[in-house]
Amino acid sequence: MELLIVAIVGLLAKKRFQFKNTIWQDWLRVMLFPLTTTFCSVMFFQIYEIESSAGTELLLCEIVLLFFDVMAIWLLDYMDQQQAALQDNIILKRSIKQEKESMEALVEAYSDQRRKTHDFQNQLAIIYGLAQQESPDSQVLNYVRPLLKKEMLPTLITKTGRNVVDILLTQKYSVAIKNQILFQMQLGDLSDFPLSDEELIVVLSNLLDNALNACMDISNSKERRILLKMRTKEAAGFLYLENPTAHNVEILDNKIVPSKTTSIEHGYGLKNVTAILDNIGALYVFDYNSQKKLFSFSAQLPISH
Incomplete structure (x- = not known):
């Protein structure tokens, strides 16, 4: 009965135990061993009333049963912690994958835009050269000249090698x-x-x-x-x-x-x-x-x- 009460109190004290999300299998998994020990204890007591000379052996069985019951509860809690750690690891891998995909897309977009900017500047330079040959006083030159000095994207503020x-x-x-x-x-x-x-x-x-x-x-x-x-x-x-x-x-x-x-x-x-x-x-x-x-x-x- 003490083990049963301790198991219930420990269950109520767990911060990660959400009662709204639990199902009957969760309760059965937690309470199975304490209830089994309580049932066996009642049976041992009835046997002791019939055959009192077996009291020492029954007490030894009760102690062994209690020990393995405690170990089973500890093992279940350890498995629960491992499951939580596994879930965190899955979330970590998912986050790293999303960050990687996002950055790869950003790098690709930036490189593509840089390439287009470079090509655009080259094309403007050719247009500027042709216009200068055909008409040095053309208004096209006044329009193209400032565009040659502008960037479509801001220059990288750092150069770290990465x-x-x-x-x-x-x-x-x-x-x-x-x-x-x-x-x-x-x-x-x-x-x-x-x-x-x-x-x-x-x-x-x-x-x-x-x-x-x-x-x-x-x-x-x-x-x-x-x-x-x-x-x-x-x-x-x-x-x-x-x-x-x-x-x-x-x-x-x-x-x-x-x-x-x-x-x-x-x-x-x-x-x-x-x-x-x-x-x-x-x-x-x-x-x-x-x-x-x-x-x-x-x-x-x-x-x-």
């Missing part, structure tokens, strides 16, 4: 400018940065999106700023990001404690970041200065030779 990073940072920089956010970058050559393009996209996009959203919540535009530092040395790659926040951020065991208003996607974004860093054995720290209301993230990523 094309996807340059495009991603250019995109996030334009978002920051539109929202009156000062975006400062101190970047080195990232050709050998110890993350693949897909992993780097997921890490940077999630961290920068969180920083941008945090800055947008700040009413005073003069206080909105983001600082990103990235560099590579012989043994490791280093990443540092800081931004102010409008609300306090709680960090427990190097994890951000989600608030009641935090969306599920926001939580999974950070899970994707930490999962990638854990996979390569990186060292990382979330930090928050409550006095300055300044959030920071720093990571050291080993380079495998």
